[in-house]
Amino acid sequence: MRVVLLLVAVAALGLSACGEKEQVVVYKQGKYQGKPDNQSWSNDPLPAEYRGGTWTKGDRSSWEESIKKRQMTQNEYRRIGQ
Amino acid sequence: MARMKFLCDAERCIECNGCVTACKNENEVPWGVNRRRVVTINDGVVGAEKSISVACMHCSDAPCMAVCPVDCFYRTDDGVVLHDKDLCIGCGYCFYACPFGAPQFPQAGAFGLRGKMDKCTFCAGGPEPDRSEAEFRKYGRNRLAEGKLPACAEMCSTKALLGGDGDVIADIYRERVLRRGRGADLWGWSSAYGVRPGAQTPTPQPAPTTGKS
Numbered sequence: 001m002r003v004v005l006l007l008v009a010v011a012a013l014g015l016s017a018c019g020e021k022e023q024v025v026v027y028k029q030g031k032y033q034g035k036p037d038n039q040s041w042s043n044d045p046l047p048a049e050y051r052g053g054t055w056t057k058g059d060r061s062s063w064e065e066s067i068k069k070r071q072m073t074q075n076e077y078r079r080i081g082q
Numbered sequence: 083m084a085r086m087k088f089l090c091d092a093e094r095c096i097e098c099n100g101c102v103t104a105c106k107n108e109n110e111v112p113w114g115v116n117r118r119r120v121v122t123i124n125d126g127v128v129g130a131e132k133s134i135s136v137a138c139m140h141c142s143d144a145p146c147m148a149v150c151p152v153d154c155f156y157r158t159d160d161g162v163v164l165h166d167k168d169l170c171i172g173c174g175y176c177f178y179a180c181p182f183g184a185p186q187f188p189q190a191g192a193f194g195l196r197g198k199m200d201k202c203t204f205c206a207g208g209p210e211p212d213r214s215e216a217e218f219r220k221y222g223r224n225r226l227a228e229g230k231l232p233a234c235a236e237m238c239s240t241k242a243l244l245g246g247d248g249d250v251i252a253d254i255y256r257e258r259v260l261r262r263g264r265g266a267d268l269w270g271w272s273s274a275y276g277v278r279p280g281a282q283t284p285t286p287q288p289a290p291t292t293g294k295s
């Protein structure tokens with residue numbers, strides 16, 4: 001009985017290292033799953049001479065809109081003539 | 083919600099290495115570390131030889147994240163896979179797990195001593211204050227926090243390399259394929275994002291016949 005219990009304990013301990021963490025985005029108090037980082041839209045936009053995007057600080061949708069505009073410059077069928 | 087992805091159009095890549103140079107310059111990547119590189123597929127096969135630009139694809143279900151023994155990876159709200167160099171022990175597991183060979187290890191000293199892993203950050207920096215000196219030294223420029231796209235994609239002269247929200251770049255690619263009527267195969271897209279080739283990039287339809295020969 002003791003041997004069986006020991007084997008179960010060893011197996012449980014050994015397999016505990018095989019777990020896989022879920023790859024979900026968790027952002028809490030300036031940290032992503034414990035790693036300190038902040039979100040792109042939480043910054044102020046750069047001054048105009050640096051030709052960055054323009055968005056409202058802290059507003060995710062305005063940052064996404066700005067980056068989307070920039071992405072569309074990769075489409076030469078739309079870009080030419082603008 | 084933006085999900086940042088890379089897409090390389092093998093029909094357009096001319097192997098100029100502009101993306102590699104842009105990345106090296108923008109992030110001041112040291113010698114021996116190549117966050118991005120251009121590889122040739124079907125090398126030597128006449129008519130089938132293509133070039134593609136490869137780096138970390140920021141996979142939807144990233145194998146590097148799954149195998150890291152110290153759990154140094156994380157995914158941002160934009161879908162960018164980043165890692166914390168303060169936690170990385172340079173074990174190299176992520177290198178073996180990555181289907182794109184993206185993780186790079188600087189040779190930090192004699193006897194093959196390996197440094198901490200370095201990889202493409204989608205120009206999104208890392209776990210340091212955004213646009214700070216510390217972030218630049220460890221991870222490179224944070225262009226996303228400047229409202230810009232990765233330097234490699236923005237510098238690509240033929241626009242073979244597209245970077246940005248998956249939906250937007252897939253739309254650009256779809257339009258391109260329909261106009262040219264060929265070359266719908268996407269290298270690495272299904273491995274990275276779990277989508278069958280053709281599910282997001284339609285097969286071009288033959289042009290309607292006019293009845294004239």
